[in-house]
Amino acid sequence: MGKQPYRLSEFIIVLDEKANKSNKFCVCQECVFGSSFDEAYNDKFANTQELVHQHLKNCIYFKQKNSESEQAEILAKSNKEVLATNNSLYENRYLLWPLEEDQQKNFEQLLLKATVSCGWAFSWIENPEVKALFEFLFPLVKLPSRKLLSGQILAEYAKNTTESIKETAQNETNGVTLAYDGWKNIKKESIFGSVLITSIGNILVWSAENISNECTRWPDVQRQTENMLDDLKKIK
Known part of the structure; x- marks a missing residue:
């Protein structure tokens, strides 16, 4: 202590x-x-x-x-x-004070959330002005590198979020509704996205797949839907 x-x-x-x-x-x-x-x-x-x-x-x-x-x-x-x-x-x-290990991990996840929420490039974390600001506010805090923020921290947070969504869906006794839509991202890639909707209206982001190399006629959409339903059944 x-x-x-x-x-x-x-x-x-x-x-x-x-x-x-x-x-x-x-x-x-x-x-x-x-x-x-x-x-x-x-x-x-x-x-x-x-x-x-x-x-x-x-x-x-x-x-x-x-x-x-x-x-x-x-x-x-x-x-x-x-x-x-x-x-x-x-x-x-x-x-x-210097952050404990669990506090440092929470701090890094908050930095990641802020980065995604504001649409910042991961390079912002290594900007000299940003470093100066944090050093002025909290001299002993340790900022992660751009590589760490976009790599290990992002991967760990994504894994934890996926597990949390999965657990919430599995505990839904009344079942969930599968909804999906398609759009093009900034790279002009065709994205097929899906969400799960619980019985009380909570929306759980489930997946987003790049289907640029596939046709998007209704039989293809039907096949994608059937594959999603099969995957959902496998994890109950």
Whole structure:
């Protein structure tokens, strides 16, 4: 679970670097926001309550943000008071820490959803301005490469989505309705797409096949439909 939060923990960002056997290095959050992560990193220190207290007493950015009375009150607060007044902050503090493995995976899937939803090319993730924006907002977040986003992350998300759709359709006790349509994509390819409609009207995107090399007369459509029905029966 890691080291428990203590008085003044909200003012630091803990790094994944060992300072000694008991503590990791940390940087001052006020220094990060007031200047840059690199400058704050040059002044990193061990994550102990005493060192955080000492740093904040001399931190120009902490002083700029808080009046003298506020500084005194913050530095004098007890563990109990800090935890009681900042519970909501701690629930979301992972954004200022290196992400855990499951959090990183969720972050990458959100990036993928945003990419698809906005119709962006996968190259946007490697744009220098995008990298600068994320570094400013969350200095410790790790952006995936374009190759990773369009490859492994996309494939894993597609697999999970397909399994979820399949499970939903299989659990539909009243059966599902198969509906389909055809169109041409931006490559002028003929696409034969299908969806499953549940008894309560939920639409599940099922498949999209390139039939550019096939005829599209009604016997061909009938054959495609029969093949789809056979595939659906096989997976119940």
